[in-house]
Each structure stands twice: as C-alpha cells, then as structure tokens.
Amino acid sequence: MLQLGASTVILLFLCLQPLIVFITAAGAQTPEGHQRLPPQHSHRATFQLRALHPLPMHPRQPSGIFSAFAGGMCSDPRDVLTRTNAYRLQHRVPPLMWDVGLAQTAQAWADRLAARGCAQDHDLSVEVGENIFVEQRYPPPDATCAGAVDAWYSERPAFDFSNKDRLYTDNRESGAFHFTQLIWLSSSRLGCGMARATIEVDFGRFKSMGGCKVVVCRYLAPGNTVNDKVFKGNVFDAVPPVAPASAVQQSPSPISSPRRFLR
Numbered sequence: 001m002l003q004l005g006a007s008t009v010i011l012l013f014l015c016l017q018p019l020i021v022f023i024t025a026a027g028a029q030t031p032e033g034h035q036r037l038p039p040q041h042s043h044r045a046t047f048q049l050r051a052l053h054p055l056p057m058h059p060r061q062p063s064g065i066f067s068a069f070a071g072g073m074c075s076d077p078r079d080v081l082t083r084t085n086a087y088r089l090q091h092r093v094p095p096l097m098w099d100v101g102l103a104q105t106a107q108a109w110a111d112r113l114a115a116r117g118c119a120q121d122h123d124l125s126v127e128v129g130e131n132i133f134v135e136q137r138y139p140p141p142d143a144t145c146a147g148a149v150d151a152w153y154s155e156r157p158a159f160d161f162s163n164k165d166r167l168y169t170d171n172r173e174s175g176a177f178h179f180t181q182l183i184w185l186s187s188s189r190l191g192c193g194m195a196r197a198t199i200e201v202d203f204g205r206f207k208s209m210g211g212c213k214v215v216v217c218r219y220l221a222p223g224n225t226v227n228d229k230v231f232k233g234n235v236f237d238a239v240p241p242v243a244p245a246s247a248v249q250q251s252p253s254p255i256s257s258p259r260r261f262l263r
Helices: 064-069 077-090 098-116 146-153 176-182 228-232
Strands: 020-027 049-054 129-138 190-202 207-221
Touching: 064 077, 077 146, 077 176, 077 190, 098 129, 098 190, 098 207, 129 146, 129 176, 146 176, 146 207
Parallel strands: none
Antiparallel strands: 020 129, 049 190, 129 207, 190 207
16 A cells, blocks of 8 residues: 655745836827827837736726716726815816716726726827826826826926917927817817726746726816817916926826827
C-alpha cells in the first residue's frame, strides 16, 4: 500500500498596489456651420493596456430621488450638474438643466468607447457639444463623473481673454475647448454618461489588472463654433478675472483634442 508523506504548502502573497493614473481628454464639439479643428493625438500609457471586458456598473436610477438625473451611469449626476453650474456662474452665464435624452445618448457612446479600451473618439453622427474625459489607473477607477468637470475647467488658465474680438483666433492652439464648452452661454442642457473597462497593465516584469473610465458629457445647444464673433458672444471671463496662465502655478491637466467642432 502506498503511504503518502506529510507535506507543507506555504503560500506567499505579494501585494503590489501602486496607484497609476493616466488622464486624457478629447476636446469639445460644436455644430457645423463653421469649420472645426481636426483632433490632436492624445498621449496614451507607455506600457501595454489591453481591454478585457466592461466592469459591472451601478444600476441606472429609474425612479426616486435620482429620477431627474436618469439616463447615464455616473454615480454622481447631481454633483456633475451642480459643479458645472457653479463654474458657469463664475462666468456670468445661466445654469444648465439635466437632459435625460442627452444622458442616454452620451451613455451609449461611452459604452462603445469603453468596449474599445476607453478610446477617445468623438461621435461625428450627432450635432451636439461633446466633452470626453478618459482616466486609466491601477487600482481601477470608481464610477464618479464630477472629476471630469474639474479637469475640463482646469484648462481655464490657458485661455487668453485679453482681446475680446479674437477669442477664437488667439486661442486656437490653447487646448482649452473643453473649458469653453463648459461655460458656453448658448448651451442650456446637459447629459452625461460613464463606462468602465478592465484593462491589463503590463509593467514589464509582471502584469496586473487595472481599469479605465470614460466620461462623455453632451450639451445643447452645442458650443465652440469656430468664429471670433460667436466666441465673443458666448465666452466670458470669470468675475473677478482669473490670473493669466503665466501667473498661475499650473498642475498637470488633461490632454485636449479639439476637433473641427472643437469637441
């Protein structure tokens, strides 16, 4: 009869949890009627990122206290609207209202982008203003969206208000067109969506599972029409004015990719 000797198995778990965050953003879109800028290439992480599958999301809020903010998967839609309107107030423009239909279309587009590893492409089939924010990190990101609003507004110091008759011309290379869509006077409605995906992060010697998040916010009427006169009538400096970029200690901000509609 075969007799098995006792054996000892020692399991050693090595926990490596560096926080790795890569934030990028695609610019804001505007309606046809004037030419738009082509998109710029956004930087991606230097290590390999492979999208595996979308993360499970919070259920949509069809009723109750969140019913007025339905349509998307952001866990904080009220905060998104409140923060947006707080920034708009500083620039003397009326507040936006949440639009469930816009949120639904923004969510559909965010789902498509997340399925492609949180891509940053704009939806060219719709005539809306559109801001896109992408975050890649390990451990995976949460489902909040208000941080995207702060990231877009952080472009403000790069925008030159000194010549009110050349607001577009003097800022065409500023990369601040998420900011201008955010405070665009003629916009009155907002809806946002959010989607996430699991990604594999390749550190070279080892791999670990991380995540990415894409936030899509859409606006009606769309802003960022490429025209100095239209910009002058829709984009106003803060009260009191914010210090120019040269006088501000700036922190790293999302990479902007304004396209022809300045999305």
